Every structure is written in structure tokens, then in C-alpha cells.
Amino acid sequence: MLLALALLSAIAPLATDMYLPGLPALADDLGTSTSSVQLTLTTFMAGLGVGQLIVGPLSDGWGRRRLLLGGTVVFAISGLLCAIAPSVEALVAARLLQGLSGGAAIVLARAVITDRTTGDLAAKLFSMLMIIGSVAPVLAPVLGGALLGPIGWRGIFWVLTGTGILMVVAVLAVVPETLAPERRHGGGLAAHAHNLRYVLGNRRYVGYALTFVFGFGALFSYIAASPFVVQDVLGLTAGQFSIVFAVNSLGLMAGSIVNTRLIGRFHARQMLGVGVATLLVAGVALTLEATVGGADRAVFLPLLFAVPVAIGFTMGNATALAQSEVREAAGTGSAVMGAGQFGLAALVSPLAGGSAAGMAISILVCAAIAALSLFTLTQAPASRTDEAEPARP
Template sequence: MLLALALLSAIAPLATDMYLPGLPALGEDLATADGTVQLTLSTFMAGLGIGQLIVGPLSDGWGRRKLLLGGTVAFAISGVLCALAPTAEVLIAARLLQGLSGGAAIVLARAVIADRAKGDLAAKLFSIMMIIGGVAPVVAPLLGGALLGPIGWRGIFWVLTGAGVLMVLGVATLIPETLPAERRHGGGLAALARNVRYAVGNRRYVGYALTFMFGFGALFSYISASPFVVQDVLGLSPGQFSIVFGVNSIGIVGGSIVNTKLIGRFHARQLLTFGVLALLTVGAALVLEVTVGGTNRWAVLPLLFLMTTAIGFVMGNATALGQSEVPRAAGTGSALMGAGQFGLAALVSPLVGGSATGMATSILVCAAVATTALLTLTRPATREAAPESATV
């Protein structure tokens, strides 16, 4: 079940990164401008956020399983539409559908775990999902580059269709309904408004959600600027950039593994605090290096690895702690966190640009906001609660 949930969470980086090497060929085949081609990525990212906002609250009233099945089926259908798209306009519309359905998969995967586990156990499970799902950003661009020659950009979308079919099978065979009828509420806008008020009215939830969002903002500052910084500023080749990107993605996985091993010996909030403080320290060191130190590659690259490793202590713990604060509306809580995550990513990308200074400054600012939210809006538990048992 956890593997199936991890695939649901990993679909966003797969659908984002796999087709990127084929963007130039896509523009030529569809006879469209580069700006129009970029809309296929922008609409997908917008769909990811909107899909979470719609489906997450709905699942608090309707249950998880039916919406998961519908979302995964829609994702598979959208892959077919992308692969067969005759024009750029059709492809953009199909990518929007792909983003909406992918957002449904992401938000419901988090809600399912929140339904079944609490406390340290939930933090451990979210970290394990990050370990499994963290492979996707490493594999996706490499796999897309390898497949582009033999099967073309349309073939890549057929591969994503196959991933969608696997998601449907995983949901149908491995994921039961995790929200019983007695814990559901009536649907409609009134119920949605109540759940949103319930979530945002919880100061601790808001603190953990902001920590999660701005932790991801720091990571996306690196992701969006690193192709330009590593190649144009540090002077590495495209092949060397792929290696650097892969190694740094392994840093996230490694941090998540260590985090998972430490949960139980340390409370999830302690590990989260360590993660955001490490992120803040690395952000400050990066700013000093690119402004005073001369942007030496042998200083910047290790700092970037430490930054991604620190993220492994932030995302899973912040998710688990935030979700634990809104048990009566786990879908809504997950949706708000996810929509904020991708909304902030869409905002950060153009602000960062392609400069080392912009990247480092954005990482530092996001880390500072995450740290401030954690330390001011949440309070340490007076005593450490024993991990709760649950079957997943």
C-alpha cells in the first residue's frame, strides 16, 4: 500500500521532468512558439494546485477511494490525450487535465496516511514515502532523455499513460477506503468553508503548513535556478549538471532515510527543528559564498548538497505534524498544504531567475520564513507522546 501511495506522490515529478528534454522537438512538431510550449508546463503546475484544492475537501465528505480511482483513471486518459494531441492548444488542455488529476493523486495519498497513522508513526511513513518518491526527480529527466531518441516526445506521454494505468491498478488492489462513513461530513460549499476555517483557525497547523510550504520553496529555488547556475555560473557541462542534480536528489533521499531511523529516538518536531535550522544555516552560507566568496564551485556544490539533505528532515515531519492538527479534515488540510506548496513554487521560479545570488537569497528567505513559522506558531510538546500504532 505504501508503494502505491508513493507512486501517487511521485507522479508530479515524473510528469514534469520526463518530457522536458523533448520540449524543443515538441515545439517543432506542433509548429508553435517556445512560449506556447512553456504553457504545457505552466498549466500542468496550475492543475496540480487546483486539483488538490478541489479534491482534498471533497474527499472529507465523499471518502478517499472513489476519488482516488477517478483521479487515476483521469490521469491515464490525459496521458493518451497528450500523446495524440494534434495541436499545441489540445496539448495544453490535456496537460491541465493531467495536472488536475495528478493533484488529486497527491492530496489523497497524504490524506490516506493521515487517516491511518498519527504522531511519530505518521512522520516515519511520510519520510518513507519521500525516500521512495525521491527517486522520481533523479530518474525522470534521465529516463526522458534516454527515451526521447527511440520513441519521441509522444512516446514519453505513452509511458506516463502506463504509469497512470499502474496507479489505477495500485488503488484498485492495494488501497482500501480509509475514511469510514461515520467520520465524513456533508459536502457543499458550506462544509468546505467550515473545514477551511477549522484548518486555518488552528495556529499550530498554520505554522507547520508554512514550514512545509517554505521548505519546499527553498528546494524549488534551487530546482528552478540550478540549470543556469551550475552550467553558466559554475561552468559545468550539461552532462555534469545531470550528475550534480542526481547527487543532490540523493541528498533528499539520504536525509529522509536518516530522519526515518531517528524517529522514535527523537520527536518529529525536534527533527523538523533541526532540519529548518540546518536549512537556514546553509542558506546564509550560500549567500555569503555567492556575494563575498566568489561563487567557487567547490564551495557552492557541497552547500547545495547539504541544503537538499536538510530538506529530508523538513518535508515529511512538517506534513505529519500539520496533518495531525486537523484530524477532522485531513483532506482539506492536505489540500491547503499542497496548493500552497505549488503556488509558492510558481511564484518563486520567476523571482529567482538564473543567477546564483537570486537562488541563494531565495533559499535563505524561504528558510527564514519556515524557521520563523515553526518557532513562533507552534510550541514544543511538554512531553513526548508515545508513537501510535496503526496498520498501513
């Protein structure tokens, strides 16, 4: 079941990165502009966030499995629609549908783990998802580049269609319903609004969720700006950048692996503190090196490597701790984190820019907000809204 959930969680980087090498060919084939083609990526990312906000709260009332099956079926259909799209407008619409259904897969994978596990075990499982998920951004563009020649950009969407069908089979075979009927909440907009207030009223949840969101913001600041910084500022070639990106992705994987080995000997909150502190120190050092030290590659690149390593100690633990605070509305809690994650990613991408200083400052600001959230909000005593119950039938 964990492997199936990992596939569901990895669908976002697969559907984002696999077709990137084919964007120029896509623009030529459909006779459209670069900006129109980039809109297919923007709408997909928007769909990921909105899909989580819709499906997460619904799953608290309807259960996980039916929505998970529906989401994976729609994902497979949307891949087919992308593959046969006759125009860029049709492709944009199909990518929005693909994002909405992909968001459903992500939010429900987190909710299923929350239904089944608590505490350090949940943190370990979320970290294992991070390990598997960190492979997808490395392999997806490489796989897409290899497939582009023989099957073209439409063929890549056929591959994503096949991945969607594999997801449907995996859910049918190994993912049971994990939310018992007696734990489900009342339906309707009023109930969803109540559950949202219940989740956002828990200050400890908000603290851990903000740590998760801004930790990802620091990571995405690196992802968005690093192609320009590594090549234009540090003077490396495109091939050398690919090596740097792959090594840093391995750093994310290594951090997640070490985290899973240490959980049990240390509490998830302690490991999260280590990750956030490391991220903050790396952000300070990168900013000083970019603004004062001249961005020497021998110094800058090792400091940059520390960012994904720190994230390996941050994301899984923050997810587990946040979800443990709102177990009775796990779908809503997962949706809020997912929407915040991709919403912030859309904001930091232009803010990080293409300069070493811009990227470093963006990482530092996100790390500082994550640290402030962790070390202040999660220390707060339970408020009256923390005591509130989620909506019931």
C-alpha cells in the same frame, strides 16, 4: 499500500520531467513556439495546485477511494489525450486535465496516511514517501531522454498513460477506503468553507504547513536556478550539472533515510527543528559566499548539497505534524499544503533567477520564513478557533 501511495505521490515529477527532453521536438512537430510549449508545463503545475484544493475538501465528505479511483482513471485518459494531441492548444488542455487529476492523487495519498497513522509513525511514513519521491526527479529526465529517440515525445505520453493504468490497478488492489462514514463531513460549499476555516484557524497547523510550504520553496529555488548557476556561474558543463543534480538528489534521499531511522528515538518535531535550522544556516552561508566570497565552486557546491539534505529532515516531519493537528479534516489540510506548495513554487522560480546571489537569497528568505513559522506559530496555545469542530452531516 505504501508503494502504491508512493507511486501516486511521484506522479508529479514523472509527468513534469519525463517529457522535458522532448520539448524542442514537440515544438517542431506541432509547429509552435517555445513559449507555447512551455505553457504545457505551466498549466500542468497550475492543475496540480487547483486539483488538490478541489479534491481534498471533497474527500472529507465523500471518502478517499472513489475520488482516488476517479482521479487515476482521469490521469490515464489525459495521458492518452496528450499522446494524440493534434495541436499545442489541445496539448495544453490535456496537460491541465492531467495536472488536475495528478493533484488529486497527491492530496489523497497524504490523506490516506493521515487516516491510518498518527505521530512518529506518520512522520516515518511521510519520510519514506520522500525517499521514493526523491528518486523520481532523478530518473524521470534520464528515462525521458532514453525513450525520446526510439518512441518520440508522443511515446513518452503513452508511457505516462500506462503509468496511469498501473495507478488504477494499484488503487483497486491495495488501497482500501480509509475514511469511515461516521468520520465524514457534510457536503456543499458551506461545509467546505467551514472546514477551511477550521483548518486555517488552527495556528499550530498553519505553522507546520508554512514550514512545509517554505521548505519546499527553498528546495524549488535550488531546482529552478541551479541549471543556470552551476553552468553559467560556476562554469561546469551540462554533463557535470547532471552529476551535481543527481548527487544532490541522493542527498535528499539520504536525509530522508536518516530521518526515518532516528524517528522513534527522537520526536518528529525535534527532527523538524534540526532540518529547518540546517536549512537556515545553509541559506546564510550560501548568501555570504555568493555575495562576498565570489561563489567559489569548491565552497558553493558543498553548501548547496546541504539544502536537499536539510529538506530530507523537513518535508515528511512537517507534513505529519501539520496533518496531526487537523485529523478531522485531513483532506482539506492536505489540499491547503499542496496548493501552497505548488503556488509558491511558481512564484520563486522567476524570483530565484539565474544568478548565484538570486538563488541563495531566495533559499535564505524561504528558510527564514519556515524557521519563523516553526518556532513561533507552533508554540502558540490553542485558540478558540482551534477548538472548533469541522462540518458534520
